[in-house]
Amino acid sequence: KWLFDARQYKHIPGPFLSRYTSLPLALHSRGGKRHLYVDSLHRKYGPLVLIAPNHISCAHPDAISVVYAQGDHALPKSDFYKAFVMGATPNLFNTQDRELHSKRRRALAHPLSYKSVKEMEEWIAVHLSKLVRNLDKLCKPSITTNGSAKHHSISNGLGLGAETLGRASGSQLNIHAWFNCFTFDVISDLAFGQSLGMLDRGTDVLPTGSSSKKVDDMGVAAMVGVRGRAAAFLGLFPYLVGFSPIGMFVRRLLTNFWPDALIRKGLSSSDMLEDIATECVRRRLTPSKISRDDLLNRLVNELKKSDQLVGDEALKEPVDEKIVVTEAMLLLSAGSDTTADSAAAILWYILANKPVHERLVSELDENIGTLSQDLDLVDVPKHDQVKSLPYLSATIQEALRMFATNAFGLPRVVPPSVEPLMLIGQRIPGGTELSVPAYTIQRDIDIWGEDAHQFRVERWLQDSEVEVKKGDPKYLLTFGVGPRMCIGKNLAMMQLQLMIATILLRYKIELCDPEKDLEAIEGFMNKPVEVQIKISPR
Numbered sequence: 309k310w311l312f313d314a315r316q317y318k319h320i321p322g323p324f325l326s327r328y329t330s331l332p333l334a335l336h337s338r339g340g341k342r343h344l345y346v347d348s349l350h351r352k353y354g355p356l357v358l359i360a361p362n363h364i365s366c367a368h369p370d371a372i373s374v375v376y377a378q379g380d381h382a383l384p385k386s387d388f389y390k391a392f393v394m395g396a397t398p399n400l401f402n403t404q405d406r407e408l409h410s411k412r413r414r415a416l417a418h419p420l421s422y423k424s425v426k427e428m429e430e431w432i433a434v435h436l437s438k439l440v441r442n443l444d445k446l447c448k449p450s451i452t453t454n455g456s457a458k459h460h461s462i463s464n465g466l467g468l469g470a471e472t473l474g475r476a477s478g479s480q481l482n483i484h485a486w487f488n489c490f491t492f493d494v495i496s497d498l499a500f501g502q503s504l505g506m507l508d509r510g511t512d513v514l515p516t517g518s519s520s521k522k523v524d525d526m527g528v529a530a531m532v533g534v535r536g537r538a539a540a541f542l543g544l545f546p547y548l549v550g551f552s553p554i555g556m557f558v559r560r561l562l563t564n565f566w567p568d569a570l571i572r573k574g575l576s577s578s579d580m581l582e583d584i585a586t587e588c589v590r591r592r593l594t595p596s597k598i599s600r601d602d603l604l605n606r607l608v609n610e611l612k613k614s615d616q617l618v619g620d621e622a623l624k625e626p627v628d629e630k631i632v633v634t635e636a637m638l639l640l641s642a643g644s645d646t647t648a649d650s651a652a653a654i655l656w657y658i659l660a661n662k663p664v665h666e667r668l669v670s671e672l673d674e675n676i677g678t679l680s681q682d683l684d685l686v687d688v689p690k691h692d693q694v695k696s697l698p699y700l701s702a703t704i705q706e707a708l709r710m711f712a713t714n715a716f717g718l719p720r721v722v723p724p725s726v727e728p729l730m731l732i733g734q735r736i737p738g739g740t741e742l743s744v745p746a747y748t749i750q751r752d753i754d755i756w757g758e759d760a761h762q763f764r765v766e767r768w769l770q771d772s773e774v775e776v777k778k779g780d781p782k783y784l785l786t787f788g789v790g791p792r793m794c795i796g797k798n799l800a801m802m803q804l805q806l807m808i809a810t811i812l813l814r815y816k817i818e819l820c821d822p823e824k825d826l827e828a829i830e831g832f833m834n835k836p837v838e839v840q841i842k843i844s845p846r
């Protein structure tokens with residue numbers, strides 16, 4: 309079968325080794341640079357490349373609507389997603405079953421609609437205000453008894469090794485770590501009915517005793533990150549993982565004995581996250597606890613409705629706790645660091661481009677004006693004030709194009725039973741995995757023009773005086789495309805617009821090292837390593 313597989317792809321170019329093994333791809337994935345490797349292969353071999361024995365990467369604009377097609381032509385997610393097991397049941401993100409997906413998607417679509425997210429804006433504002441209070445304090449070094457300036461320090465969660473994720477001294481801090489605290493607090497508040505309290509504690513390390521399993525000194529952001537890296541690697545060997553009892557058993561073995569510490573840590577982080585989510589959801593579902601109309605409440609109601617129970621009857625029935633936990637945990641892992649990573653990258657691009665920074669500040673000043681600078685009255689903009697600002701929206705689009713939070717191609721599979729599929733003039737046999745590499749598409753000069761590698765906000769502006777090829781959102785793959793595209797986009801965009809606007813309105817900021825490029829490491833998503841800024845009140 310192995311040799312047969314290799315023969316049926318002989319018309320597709322690619323590295324010799326990749327015809328027989330996924331190892332080259334896996335090694336680049338383990339190194340956190342898969343998208344750059346695949347991009348280099350496209351530059352060498354052209355738009356279709358065999359990157360693993362039955363996996364074709366398609367860097368062509370026409371491939372997007374075929375690989376991520378809607379309706380009857382939709383291709384299911386490939387076995388790669390088996391590595392994203394969380395709990396013992398599949399969730400909206402990792403299920404390969406079309407019916408289960410539609411059912412769960414319906415249950416979450418309403419709670420995450422723009423209208424519903426807008427109704428939860430006040431909870432987001434509470435956390436934004438806490439973020440600002442923390443940054444305000446860090447902006448102003450306090451004076452010690454001997455008169456010297458004392459720097460506020462923050463131990464803010466640990467990265468993979470011993471490096472501190474968000475240390476701040478005086479007016480220098482890693483804004484990425486603070487964005488993580490903010491987005492984790494928001495999503496845990498909305499999805500678990502209780503925030504993880506990171507902004508209150510100034511750290512993403514949970515207090516001891518918050519979980520029955522051992523949560524060592526690793527921050528939750530690092531747990532989510534390392535879990536993504538392990539899954540992105542193991543997904544290339546899907547026969548090792550999965551929901552079956554054997555898959556679960558093998559997973560246990562891997563967690564304890566896999567020779568690579570990163571993979572072991574990723575698997576045990578997944579267990580720890582599950583443990584945290586289970587405890588939070590269980591606490592929240594206890595009848596005596598306060599109930600409020602947040603994401604968890606809406607999700608529970610929708611799940612009950614999808615079980616054909618309606619009205620009062622639905623509310624009386626207990627919902628399957630396992631399903632709520634698995635979906636709430638998905639929201640925690642899918643809806644937190646992704647937003648923080650994107651916000652950190654957007655801010656980096658703004659600060660690295662002074663004219664863009666200045667124009668944004670003028671737009672915000674003209675449209676919003678000053679916010680309260682009084683620590684006790686921390687005031688943040690409303691989403692209605694920022695959502696339609698043209699320069700802010702264009703900057704966010706352009707930074708997401710350049711950074712590509714979702715950078716590698718999300719794999720789908722041609723069902724074995726169907727007729728070979730035609731893709732940009734080539735026959736693709738059933739059973740083939742296909743993906744469209746977001747990073748490569750988002751920097752393709754045929755789509756974006758000769759300046760595709762340059763940060764040009766003007767390409768998204770209607771009335772730009774600068775000569776530039778216009779941007780087309782259908783080639784921006786940040787949130788995915790098709791039936792499996794991001795369901796949390798409304799919430800993510802709302803947070804991104806509010807975070808960036810608030811920070812720019814309130815503070816004078818600059819990069820600590822403007823000469824340094826934005827460093828990123830990729831797991832399932834691409835993540836900035838850190839963004840160190842100098843910050844002071846405006």
Ligand code: HEM
Pocket residue numbers: 400401402413420495638639642643644646647650713714718785786787788791792793794795796797799800
């Ligand atoms: C800037 C932030 C975000 C980015 C870049 C992002 C990106 C993505 C992408 C690319 C996908 C498709 C994944 C695939 O096909 O394998 C996806 C799916 C998903 N995202 Fe997001 N996301 C973000 C924020 C959020 C938020 C805030 C939430 C939840 C509140 C969320 C929940 C989900 C879920 C549940 C799915 C699975 C949808 C399905 O399979 O039907 N995401 N996201």
